[in-house]
Amino acid sequence: MLVCPSCATGHEDGERFCGRCGVPLVQAEPQALPQSERHDRARKIRPQYAEGPLVKVVGARNQSEGELLQGMLLEEGVPSLMRRSGGFDVPDFLASGPRDILVPSSGAAAARDILQLPAPGPGLGTVSGEGTPAWVKAMAVALTVVILALIAAGVYAAVF
Numbered sequence: 001m002l003v004c005p006s007c008a009t010g011h012e013d014g015e016r017f018c019g020r021c022g023v024p025l026v027q028a029e030p031q032a033l034p035q036s037e038r039h040d041r042a043r044k045i046r047p048q049y050a051e052g053p054l055v056k057v058v059g060a061r062n063q064s065e066g067e068l069l070q071g072m073l074l075e076e077g078v079p080s081l082m083r084r085s086g087g088f089d090v091p092d093f094l095a096s097g098p099r100d101i102l103v104p105s106s107g108a109a110a111a112r113d114i115l116q117l118p119a120p121g122p123g124l125g126t127v128s129g130e131g132t133p134a135w136v137k138a139m140a141v142a143l144t145v146v147i148l149a150l151i152a153a154g155v156y157a158a159v160f
């Protein structure tokens with residue numbers, strides 16, 4: 001199958017130039033993604049992770065990091081979409097610039113599990129939020145230590 005590189009009209013194998021533009025014909029490009037690979041992807045995706053509106057679960061620094069994350073998600077059956085993070089007005093063909101990884105909301109929890117991200121805090125909804133702030137955890141640990149020390153002191157005082 002030959003195709004015109006200018007207007008994309010298909011031509012018979014015997015022709016050499018496009019009947020509309022006169023441009024030399026080229027071999028038709030194979031599909032961007034081989035059929036078998038597309039089937040593989042579709043088979044990996046678990047339907048229960050493919051429902052609901054898309055939510056952002058993680059950001060990637062660039063396209064290749066994003067593709068790596070997408071691959072990790074797909075291995076576990078979570079379909080995902082990568083898109084350029086807002087506010088970075090770089091032409092689409094450039095691989096640089098941060099990306100957002102979005103997954104269907106039914107797969108968001110699984111995606112965070114796979115990527116070992118903190119779950120969003122209560123009340124934050126589907127917006128990717130921070131986990132418990134570090135100072136809260138530190139405070140809880142400190143309180144526990146103080147309480148244990150008080151108990152130990154009380155036991156010591158009672159026994160001796």
Ligand SMILES: [Zn+2]
Nearest residue numbers: 004007018021
């Ligand atoms: Zn043409």
